[in-house]
Amino acid sequence: xxxxxxxxxxxxxxxxALKALADPIRLRVLSFIAAQPEGEACVCHxxxxxxxxxxxxxxxxxxxxxxxxxxxxxxxxxxxxxxxPERLEAIRAALATxxxxxxxxxxx
Amino acid sequence: xxxxxxxxxxxxxxxxALKALADPIRLRVLSFIAAQPEGEACVCHxxxxxxxxxxxxxxxxxxxxxxxxxxxxxxxxxxxxxxxPERLEAIRAALATxxxxxxxxxxx
DNA sequence: GCGTGTCATCGAGACATGTCAATATATCTC
DNA sequence: GAGATATATTGACATGTCTCGATGACACGC
Numbered sequence: 001x002x003x004x005x006x007x008x009x010x011x012x013x014x015x016x017a018l019k020a021l022a023d024p025i026r027l028r029v030l031s032f033i034a035a036q037p038e039g040e041a042c043v044c045h046x047x048x049x050x051x052x053x054x055x056x057x058x059x060x061x062x063x064x065x066x067x068x069x070x071x072x073x074x075x076x077x078x079x080x081x082x083x084x085p086e087r088l089e090a091i092r093a094a095l096a097t098x099x100x101x102x103x104x105x106x107x108x
Numbered sequence: 109x110x111x112x113x114x115x116x117x118x119x120x121x122x123x124x125a126l127k128a129l130a131d132p133i134r135l136r137v138l139s140f141i142a143a144q145p146e147g148e149a150c151v152c153h154x155x156x157x158x159x160x161x162x163x164x165x166x167x168x169x170x171x172x173x174x175x176x177x178x179x180x181x182x183x184x185x186x187x188x189x190x191x192x193p194e195r196l197e198a199i200r201a202a203l204a205t206x207x208x209x210x211x212x213x214x215x216x
Numbered sequence: 217g218c219g220t221g222t223c224a225t226c227g228a229g230a231c232a233t234g235t236c237a238a239t240a241t242a243t244c245t246c
Numbered sequence: 247g248a249g250a251t252a253t254a255t256t257g258a259c260a261t262g263t264c265t266c267g268a269t270g271a272c273a274c275g276c
Contacts (some may be wrong), residue, residue, distance in 0.1 A: 018130035
């Protein structure tokens with residue numbers, strides 16, 4: 001997708017997605033959740049590893065969710081977050097400089 | 109690289125690289141330069157397409173250069189910038205969730 | 217050397233972001 | 247319903263980022 005000059009709208013969209021990723025805390029949260037055996041984690045489970053207050057973690061989770069990188073599922077009093085690999089893959093594909101191989105980005 | 113939980117340092121490094129990309133102007137600048145037939149462009153050539161002042165464009169170019177995404181070459185009064193595809197590729201590789209195929213990330 | 221053109225840096229203003237304490241909302245248990 | 251636990255929202259503060267005009271630094275041609 002980085003072949004021709006990006007349109008204003010495309011650039012803004014891609015930048016918004018990258019902005020969600022461009023934070024060390026959010027990257028750690030994302031990788032932490034992805035690394036769970038069940039592939040999911042509730043907020044209270046994430047707070048300790050990153051060493052920040054619960055509201056702050058909640059805020060980051062919200063940003064990641066809004067960016068489509070995490071999906072949210074409420075189960076009782078808990079809220080479980082799970083990574084959306086397709087979304088991450090789409091962002092990676094958007095950064096490809098070499099012509100996108102037809103197969104690689106196909107599965108949505 | 110997004111397999112285990114990212115270390116603090118790795119997360120900060122990757123976040124810094126993504127921060128350089130996470131701006132619509134910089135994405136457009138990057139794609140614009142990459143789209144040039146010669147693969148390079150001088151500052152004055154970039155200013156008009158993005159519609160911002162010269163100091164602002166210079167600032168963005170500096171950020172991209174600092175992040176290792178652009179290389180700088182001075183030729184007379186002009187300064188030419190060129191995309192460093194390996195750097196972009198490294199960032200893409202760092203975002204891979206699926207186990208990295210041994211071949212893909214090999215060429216540094 | 218002087219004017220012109222290109223690029224970088226500086227300083228300042230406007231705005232966005234990360235963080236927390238305090239509070240609100242929701243759920244479960246008793 | 248009261249108390250306890252989990253999560254989200256609010257308000258406030260500090261810090262970072264984007265942008266510009268003004269200025270500085272360098273190269274070229276006369």
